Amino acid sequence: MSRLAAALLWTLAACGAAACAEACPFCGAVGQPLASRRDAAAAVAVGEADGQARLQADGLMTQPFVLRQWLTGTLPLPETPLAARVTAPVQGTAAVFLSRRDAGDDRRAATALQADETRLGYLAAAPGVDEPAASRLRWFARWLEHPDPVVAADAFAEFGQASFEAVREAADALPAAKLRAWAADPGVDQQRRGFYGLALGLVAAADSAEREACRQLLVDLIEQPADDFRAGFDGVLAGLLVADGEAGLAAVRARGLLEPSARPVEKRQMLAVLRFAWESLSEEIPRDRTAAATAELLRSPVTAAEATVDLARYRWWDAVDEVAALWTELGDDDPLVRRAVAGYLIACPRPAAQRHAAEIRRLDPDRFEQAVQASRLPLAR
Numbered sequence: 001m002s003r004l005a006a007a008l009l010w011t012l013a014a015c016g017a018a019a020c021a022e023a024c025p026f027c028g029a030v031g032q033p034l035a036s037r038r039d040a041a042a043a044v045a046v047g048e049a050d051g052q053a054r055l056q057a058d059g060l061m062t063q064p065f066v067l068r069q070w071l072t073g074t075l076p077l078p079e080t081p082l083a084a085r086v087t088a089p090v091q092g093t094a095a096v097f098l099s100r101r102d103a104g105d106d107r108r109a110a111t112a113l114q115a116d117e118t119r120l121g122y123l124a125a126a127p128g129v130d131e132p133a134a135s136r137l138r139w140f141a142r143w144l145e146h147p148d149p150v151v152a153a154d155a156f157a158e159f160g161q162a163s164f165e166a167v168r169e170a171a172d173a174l175p176a177a178k179l180r181a182w183a184a185d186p187g188v189d190q191q192r193r194g195f196y197g198l199a200l201g202l203v204a205a206a207d208s209a210e211r212e213a214c215r216q217l218l219v220d221l222i223e224q225p226a227d228d229f230r231a232g233f234d235g236v237l238a239g240l241l242v243a244d245g246e247a248g249l250a251a252v253r254a255r256g257l258l259e260p261s262a263r264p265v266e267k268r269q270m271l272a273v274l275r276f277a278w279e280s281l282s283e284e285i286p287r288d289r290t291a292a293a294t295a296e297l298l299r300s301p302v303t304a305a306e307a308t309v310d311l312a313r314y315r316w317w318d319a320v321d322e323v324a325a326l327w328t329e330l331g332d333d334d335p336l337v338r339r340a341v342a343g344y345l346i347a348c349p350r351p352a353a354q355r356h357a358a359e360i361r362r363l364d365p366d367r368f369e370q371a372v373q374a375s376r377l378p379l380a381r
Contacts, residue, residue, distance in 0.1 A: 024167070025276050026194030026235030027160035034154045035126040035136075037097055037111075043073020046120060047096040047112060050081040053089035061086050065096050065112055071124050073098065084112035095123055113150070122151050133162055134169035141173040145182055145192075156192050159199075164280045171202040176210040179203065180217050183236070194235025197221065201239030215243045222255065234269035238276050245284035249277070249293060258296040267303050271310070278314060291316035298322050301337075304330050308340035317348045324356035327364070335374070342368060343375030 038044050047065035055061050064081035075098065084096050094112040115123070122143065127136045136158065143155035159167060182188045183196040197218065204214040218240045226233075237257070240248040256262055257270045274297075277290045291314050297303040298311075298319060308323050323344045331338040345357040361368045 023161045023163070024159065024195055024198070025272055026198055026232065026238060027156070028191045028194075030157040030160035031153075033157045033161065034113075034123050035158070036129050038072060038123060038126070039129045041072070041097040041099060043075045043098045044071040044123070045069065045073075045077070045096045045098065046071060046115075047082070047084075047094045049090045049092060049094060053086055061089075063090055063112065065090075065094060067096060071095065071120065082110060084110035086112050088114070090114045093120075095120060118148050119150060122148075122154075133166035137162055137166060137170035138173035141170065141175065144175070145178065145188070153189075156189075156195065159195060164276075167199070168202055168206075171199070171206045174199050174203055176200075176203045176207065176214060180214065183217060183221065183232075190231035193232025194238075195232075197232055197236030197239040198242065199239070200236075201242030204239075204243035211243070215240070218243060219251070222252075233266065234272050237269065237273045241273065241277055241281060241285065245281070246286070246289060249285055249289060253293065253296075258293060260299045262300075264300070264302040267297060267300050268306075271297055271303050271306055275310060278310075287314070288316070290314075292318075295319040295322065298326065301330055301334065305334065305336040305340040308337070308344050312340075312344045312347050315347075317350050317353070320345070320348055320350055320352050320356065324353075324360070327360050335371070338367060338371040339374040342371035346372060346375065 045067040046069050047067045049063060050066045051064040053061050053063035062083045063086045064083050066081050067077050070077075082096065082098075084094075086094075090112055091114070093115050095115040096110060096112045098110050113119070127139050129136075140155045140158040143151055144159075146152040146155065179196050179200050183193060183200055188196070200214040200218055204211045204218070207214075218236055221236045222233075222240065237252055240251060242248075244251065252258075252270070252273075257266050262270075271294070274290055274294045277285050278287060278294075281290075291311060294307050294310050294314070295316070295318070297307040304326055308326065311317075311319055311323070323341055326337055327341050331341060341360075342357075345353045345360075357368075
């Protein structure tokens with residue numbers, strides 16, 4: 001295998017879906033949005049619960065519904081109640097999503113969601129998945145943190161699965177004052193705080209009238225002392241980089257978040273922020289600056305392996321000596337570090353990498369060969 005082929009094999013295997021995904025990296029897992037469920041269904045009906053929910057042998061809960069009218073679709077209304085899967089018992093009205101099974105395809109089953117006029121109106125009016133992404137997000141922006149928790153969670157899910165470029169294009173519809181209140185409110189759903197931090201950065205970059213207020217809140221949130229995990233802190237850090245570019249990265253570095261003495265959880269969050277910067281902020285922050293900052297995280301046991309993998313994916317070889325040193329500094333106790341070091345040295349085209357690899361192979365032949373083989377396998381997720 002050529003050195004280039006080895007590099008491609010290892011970097012693609014080590015990259016993993018999490019590092020290369022387009023969706024918001026600071027939003028956590030989000031469910032399938034209602035508009036997507038609606039547009040994938042054969043039809044959606046307004047139904048009324050017609051009996052109790054019952055747990056089935058397969059562990060799923062189903063409940064019978066009488067279908068009253070269509071929200072979408074033109075199938076004949078069934079004359080008898082239809083059983084649909086539910087996550088919790090429904091009282092009264094529901095939105096019933098008829099699957100292909102109910103249209104003659106046995107692969108899927110109907111599902112139902114408790115609904116009132118607000119939810120039904122929201123579901124009916126939500127823009128289709130085939131419409132331009134930024135245009136859709138502008139519509140959903142008004143529903144963020146809606147009093148109805150289902151609607152609020154669904155609007156967030158739309159932003160959580162959207163690409164950063166689509167969210168950036170829709171930044172003019174994001175409510176700046178509300179974003180500041182949500183980002184600072186400890187009562188806001190923790191999963192959403194990271195996105196609100198990122199959104200503040202987008203508003204600061206796009207709206208000169210709101211820039212200082214949004215940027216200052218990001219700085220204040222970063223400077224708050226903390227002794228434990230802060231949900232969404234990575235999104236807040238990313239928001240400052242979006243707002244200030246290189247100056248934002250310098251501010252983060254000045255706070256010591258790349259130092260070995262930084263808290264482990266914050267160093268891992270910084271690694272995620274730098275991945276985001278590499279993928280999405282190359283115009284605001286030159287990629288060599290992002291890679292150099294990533295290299296600073298080689299010094300920490302909690303981030304050394306992943307930082308090495310990221311540097312190889314970036315094809316940034318200026319850290320070859322530091323990476324090679326990890327074999328003896330951290331590799332004795334951590335097979336993931338050994339795997340990352342071996343993969344980096346094999347992928348690196350510089351003569352120094354070949355020399356380091358040869359020396360490690362001479363001193364530790366069995367473990368080096370095992371690490372080389374491991375680096376060519378996909379990472380477990």
